[in-house]
Amino acid sequence: MSEGDRLSELAKRRGFFNQTAAAYGGVAGFYTYGPQGAALKDNIEAAWRDRYVTREGHMEIDAPTVLPEPVFEASGHVETFTDMLVECVECGESHRADHLVEDHPESTVEDAEALPNEEVGELIADHDIDCPACGTPLAEEPVEDFNLMFETNIGPGSSSPGYLRPETAQGIFVDFPQWAEYARNQLPFGVAQIGKAYRNEISPRKSIIRVREFSQAELEHFVDPDDEPPLERVEDVEIPLYSVAQQQGEGSVKEMTVREAVDEGVVDSPWLAYYLGISKEWYERIGVDMDRFRYRQHLAGELSHYASECWDAESELGGDWVELTGFATRGTYDLDKHAEYTGEDFSVFQQYDEPVTVERPTVDPEMSYLGPEFGNAAADIVAELEALAERDPDAFDAEAVTVELDGETYEIPTEKTGFAVEEVTESGEHVTPHIIEPSFGVGRLIYTALAHSYREDEIDGDQRTRLALPPEVAPTTVGVFPLMDKDGLGERARKLASELRAAGLEVTYDDSGAIGRRYRRQDEVGTPFCVTVDYDTLEAETVTVRERDSTDQVRVPIAELPATLSGLRDGDITFDDI
Template sequence: MPQDIYDKIMMVAKRRGFIYPSFEIYGGIAGFYDYGPLGSQLKNNVENLWRTFFLLKDHCLEINTPTITLYEVLKASGHVEEFTDLTVDCSRCKRSYKVEDIIDKEVSVDQAIREDNITCPTCKSKLSNFHPVNLMFSTTIGIGEGRKAFLRPETAQGIFTNFHLLYQHSRKKLPFGVVQIGKGYRNEISPRQGTLRQREFSMAEAEVFFDPKNKTHPYFDMIKDKELFLFDNEKEWNISVAEAVKHKIINNQALAYYIYLTQEFLFTAGVNQKKFRFRKHAADELAHYATECWDAELLSERFGWVECVGIADRSAYDLNAHIISSGVDMYTLRKFDEPRGIVIKKIVPKMNILGPRFVGKARKIKEQLELIDPASVKRITVIIDGESIDIPKECYDIVEIEEKQIGEKFIPHVIEPSYGIDRVIYFLLEHNYVEGKKNEEDYTVLKLNPLVAPIKVGIFPLIGDDKLIDIAKNIDVILRSEGIATYYDENGTIGRRYARMDEIGTPFCITVDHESLTDHKVTLRDRDTTKQERQKIQDIAGYLKKKMTI
């Protein structure tokens, strides 16, 4: 059976040090991969390019939070109930499958179950007894009873639980954004798509907080005339950002801005623009926290259209859930021009009922009840010392009172661009993998953008002459001191050395020859054009840096 592009890429990736199967000497396990020396540097470069867009261009803040997350956090966020896949087990061959993966793509899951014709892909037995399975890895913090926890399914919750501190850090001004790059975990039922479907994966997420009455973006006018490539499951659109908002294809400026920023990042990183689109989530596929979501999808020769980024309007879902669950005040303030008398609703705890019923926990329950906005809840549940407690209506009153206020409290809305870094990296490899012939031999070039290429420059002495070697090694030291990643190679013919660099995506090569001894110049070769030009040694670092800037 001939190899397809995925097989070829993974073969090169393993041989040249981009990606290795994890634990291979013990037989390996699906859903886990290691980044080798070149893969690690490629990953670092992609993540740092992402930081350029979100930290420097968009003025976001960056934080870092634990990958182990308390049960209470993910209970409040809805992941304990909602982070599931519909699963089926085969009683004959003892395999488990995600139902969505083993049915006809043209048929919905509900329809396939109704028609009762789902069979095991391995042994062809008829399958039944479909059931949801939570996909989080569970753990316990501490010895003995400890505290229940999970490996985080997303980095976002670490940002939400710090919101009250971050709001203070941002001088209580909206909008502001917070980003985090790190590991996420998903205990996939049967991962089958190589590095595209991993159980431990790298994420880059931004949570950008807005006043729900003002979902504009301060930089919107700078990008409003840029073109987006949209697909709403029925129609494709090549449309300006402004027109997409005007016609409500995208619901607000803030969401549209981050959709465009995602497009610009992916194009800059080097994905093929002809194999790219944004697809809007249908109502029945929205996550439990989202009111609108667009996926940046990239086209793979083997896997078809694959989601690599999700840009969601999470509204106030998460912060509201954590306010209710934790009792911590994470409201923001919309100031009035001058103080106003306002009639507000408040929860007044009835201690004569709470005290006897909840004894030692009554005071903590009272404190949490007083923080809750009665307009935002129908049923009140609080978490005290890790225990979820339903509070009956007879334990409190809801009263209207008039207060003099300088502003009104509200819960900000959140726009979330969430990037699967591993998927982006795979598509940079697939979209830039080029096969050809040279001197009647197979020849492979990886046309990575210099911004993300793990090695920027190959440095070669033409032959093993000590004088040429000394110059080449000195150039190597100079470029590395300037922050330019190099690879020094003096083995084999120049053609073979070029080929080795082309295969791993190195955009430039420098050759030191005998003329370099007198004219103090070197030959600089461009990978994509194969054109060569002479450059002064003293100018080479500055010349290369210009080639590697956005």
């Protein structure tokens, strides 16, 4: 069995995740997290929130999953988040129109997706391309877009179309003016969101790695282009970089510190470097194996339309590299687009440290002259004069100013333009923030944490399966067992379990079968610690605490147990400290 098969089997059997609605035949690309999986997901999201929101001082919001169509017209998703399809009338098969054209032997087109649909349709006709399935000519068939967004209607009727968001980010961008106001217009600030996103994938694959509904944890960090990240906090962190140069050259990953990566220009944006640094430590914290991890830079052709630089955090799963996180510089693209489509202000007024006085050339044309002289053209001439004053104030040194409009040349006496150079005091400027975006796929983090912590080893000659999950993210922190369910041990153990729950610990109680079987059960779901109530407990109020990975045991007084276990979970102490 492959790694993926073993993991899927364990996931289903132990309640991490399973295919949704299997009783109805299942539906591709949808998975349900069971009790263990939901708990693991909660813990990973909490660790993310702790690192990327709380400790960075960012804010977290929660936007709707449905947004009206105009939002995605602005973001470009309606237009570009599509595949080109052509449908055969004869057999009903749909084909990728751009690929039919590219694959045709006589075709010289290499990137048909970049062409308009009509043009691709013409190419299909020109080359007499037939349906690959049944051979019917496709020349007459229209080339249509298949949009990967799920479409819906807001309210009754179809007058108000909407889409399920394909990324949580747009929910942050559309209300940017609100967040800027909340941040008292002080850049930089970050807005984070953990939530569901939806993509109607043509072909969902590989368990929960590619699904149609998934959780994202996204941070949109809005920065002034002049802002610098606090690089010193992570400058010594070693990060495995697989740059474009390395991908096209030796093909090997290069370890370097965050500082080196910036100084040597391997990572262009210091902000991205900063997030690569803190994220490497975070991945380790939730159980990603650093020997199966790398940061890979996007090649030029991979970059999305809005990004100038992008690095993916990738984990190795069953021999494949899978994207966990995209770290992208989105520039001002999204805010510009939403500003353009709404007419609202998506910028921030940045006050200078000190007001600056600048000389600004202005014009104040004498309309009583221009009007009669130039008639209909007068208004356009004024606009041109204003532009000229800003562009080339020296032009006003002469006796007359010449402007060209629609091929006509007009000469205006300089004295009629009201040209002057004014001293203006500016206290700041409007800045459209640049966006630094780390975008995490939660399901892939969960899958990686499981795959990378999966172990098969031997205890006293017996094989066991365990998940070496970090205690912080393990679904259950402690299993509580009576050594046997008699002589009052069960009662004492049940009481202890509820005491530990009251102390805020995630506890499982189990009294079935032999003690070893119960340990193995907890090993298999990654429970890091098990507490056993035995006969000595009744005498001395102590229990044994058993550690998952080493199977070592120590005796601990019950009175100290809540603090000890909390400390172990939170990483304040290690098992050896007890």
